[in-house]
Amino acid sequence: xxxxxxxxxxxxxxxxxxxxxxxxxxxxxxxxxxxxxxxxxxxxxxxxxxxxxxxxxxxxxxxxxxxxxxxxxxxxxxxxxxxxxxxxxxxxxxxxxxxxxxxxxxxxxxxxxxxxxxxxxxxxxxxxxxxxxxxxxxxxxxxxxxxxxxxxxxxxxxxxxxxxxxxxxxxxxxxxxxxxxxxxxxxxxxxxxxxxxxxxxxxxxxxxxxxxxxxxxxxxxxxxxxxxxxxxxxxxxxxxxxxxxxxxxxxxxxxxxxxxxxxxxxxxxxxxxxxxxxxxxxxxxxxxxxxxxxxxxxxxxxxxxxxxxxxxxxxxxxxxxxxxxxxxxxxxxxxxxxxxxxxxxxxxxxxxxxxxxxxxxxxxxxxxxxxxxxxxxxxxxxxxxxxxxxxxxxxxxxxxxxxxxxxxxxxxxxxxxxxxxxxxxxxxxxxxxxxxxxxxxxxxxxxxxxxxx
RNA sequence: GGAGAGAUGGCCGAGUGGUCGAAGGCGCUCCCCUGCUAAGGGAGUAUAGGCUCAAAAAGCUUAUCGAGGGUUCGAAUCCCUCUCUCUCCGCCA
Numbered sequence: 380x381x382x383x384x385x386x387x388x389x390x391x392x393x394x395x396x397x398x399x400x401x402x403x404x405x406x407x408x409x410x411x412x413x414x415x416x417x418x419x420x421x422x423x424x425x426x427x428x429x430x431x432x433x434x435x436x437x438x439x440x441x442x443x444x445x446x447x448x449x450x451x452x453x454x455x456x457x458x459x460x461x462x463x464x465x466x467x468x469x470x471x472x473x474x475x476x477x478x479x480x481x482x483x484x485x486x487x488x489x490x491x492x493x494x495x496x497x498x499x500x501x502x503x504x505x506x507x508x509x510x511x512x513x514x515x516x517x518x519x520x521x522x523x524x525x526x527x528x529x530x531x532x533x534x535x536x537x538x539x540x541x542x543x544x545x546x547x548x549x550x551x552x553x554x555x556x557x558x559x560x561x562x563x564x565x566x567x568x569x570x571x572x573x574x575x576x577x578x579x580x581x582x583x584x585x586x587x588x589x590x591x592x593x594x595x596x597x598x599x600x601x602x603x604x605x606x607x608x609x610x611x612x613x614x615x616x617x618x619x620x621x622x623x624x625x626x627x628x629x630x631x632x633x634x635x636x637x638x639x640x641x642x643x644x645x646x647x648x649x650x651x652x653x654x655x656x657x658x659x660x661x662x663x664x665x666x667x668x669x670x671x672x673x674x675x676x677x678x679x680x681x682x683x684x685x686x687x688x689x690x691x692x693x694x695x696x697x698x699x700x701x702x703x704x705x706x707x708x709x710x711x712x713x714x715x716x717x718x719x720x721x722x723x724x725x726x727x728x729x730x731x732x733x734x735x736x737x738x739x740x741x742x743x744x745x746x747x748x749x750x751x752x753x754x755x756x757x758x759x760x761x762x763x764x765x766x767x768x769x770x771x772x773x774x775x776x777x778x779x780x781x782x783x784x785x786x787x788x789x790x791x792x793x794x795x796x797x798x799x800x801x802x803x804x805x806x807x808x809x810x811x812x813x814x815x816x817x818x819x820x821x822x823x824x825x826x827x828x829x830x831x832x
Numbered sequence: 833g834g835a836g837a838g839a840u841g842g843c844c845g846a847g848u849g850g851u852c853g854a855a856g857g858c859g860c861u862c863c864c865c866u867g868c869u870a871a872g873g874g875a876g877u878a879u880a881g882g883c884u885c886a887a888a889a890a891g892c893u894u895a896u897c898g899a900g901g902g903u904u905c906g907a908a909u910c911c912c913u914c915u916c917u918c919u920c921c922g923c924c925a
Binding site for chain 1: 842892893
């Protein structure tokens with residue numbers, strides 16, 4: 380969420396920044412709501428002040444045993460007026476909040492301005508793609524020929540976009556996440572976390588997935604909906620909230636996490652951290668669930684885009700002055716994994732048009748896939764600045780002893796399934812076997828090659 | 833799932849309708865006293881908003897005692913709903 384002060388002081392500036400990422404800020408609606416809000420809030424608070432002082436006088440009179448009838452008469456009509464103004468104010472503020480919750484973060488000054496992903500900028504490259512003297516296969520062909528990857532059966536079990544791995548491949552998949560988690564906790568100073576895979580709407584609102592991206596999530600309804608217990612809508616109020624807002628306010632459903640960023644970052648929701656507990660660095664290995672609405676037709680083959688995949692996620696909660704330093708550091712931590720695995724990659728600075736909703740700046744790490752003859756995203760590292768912290772009320776006590784919003788960063792370190800794909804494709808041999816990267820062999824009981832059993 | 837108890841400021845804890853944003857204590861900060869230590873004395877110590885203001889400072893003001901709603905001129909206190917915590921029983925990995 381953006382700082383509303385920023386929008387009040389210079390909405391034009393904010394709108395221009397948002398326009399670079401292809402977002403049209405609803406300026407007219409915002410200003411209308413703001414004018415109305417200001418009027419109503421002033422008016423409502425005036426009424427409240429009057430009521431409070433009258434009530435105090437009544438109290439004083441009664442304790443002295445005097446008659447308070449004349450004061451009572453004075454405020455007789457205040458109640459209704461206040462009720463109306465208050466409800467209307469609530470309605471306006473809810474609308475304003477609703478608007479604000481849908482506005483993406485503004486890009487940092489260093490982010491390249493662009494209209495599409497084609498304008499992302501390459502920052503650096505690591506490693507040299509291997510040249511093959513035989514025709515390379517993609518991971519599906521390799522895995523199926525090894526008899527360790529079985530999409531038809533996964534489809535039977537669940538449907539499209541799920542995968543089934545067995546034997547040494549399943550083990551390699553597990554080895555990867557262990558290796559990543561070990562590296563980040565033992566070498567990069569992250570605290571390992573075990574987190575819930577089902578989270579509430581409040582948490583998803585905190586990191587920015589809700590309310591705007593509900594369609595991308597898997598929702599797990601509770602048996603009792605709460606909806607049925609509400610009175611009929613006309614009885615709620617004449618100023619009833621919008622239907623979406625109403626639904627949100629009683630949403631006690633749980634959602635499967637689309638990334639561990641949600642539970643990890645929300646650890647600090649509604650907290651005031653001490654300055655000396657920063658930076659707070661967390662790593663977790665979790666499954667991630669995405670319904671990927673709107674992605675139909677893209678990456679339908681193989682395990683690049685799945686409803687369920689595993690990821691080791693890095694989250695840093697930092698002092699606002701340190702967050703860009705931290706972004707470089709965190710991106711480096713993710714890169715380190717690819718370096719240890721000897722997988723060639725490049726780092727891209729996403730342009731304004733390609734960044735996610737909550738990010739102020741994002742680096743994507745793309746790994747080389749020989750069969751596709753291109754680099755494909757395997758990690759995304761973002762500085763969200765105070766955007767999520769503002770939604771989460773995540774603060775720390777600053778040098779002056781005042782609570783101040785934190786900055787949050789997150790990055791994949793790495794997406795396990797896609798890393799597995801990269802290993803299968805980059806380490807394939809002409810006999811159909813796949814070499815196992817050195818660093819993983821000790822996690823594989825010394826095994827150095829995947830072969831057909 | 834059944835039965836019961838509870839939720840107040842950083843912590844403990846008082847408060848069942850009237851200057852209660854909330855006694856008291858602990859903790860913390862500053863000051864005084866003190867040869868050191870110990871003890872003592874004094875002051876301060878929630879958060880988020882709004883308005884005035886070019887801004888800062890300041891002032892005025894609103895809200896918040898688990899959450900939401902209700903009763904009332906007035907609610908931490910009364911009523912309703914929900915959430916969470918604890919104890920016991922059942923079930924379960």
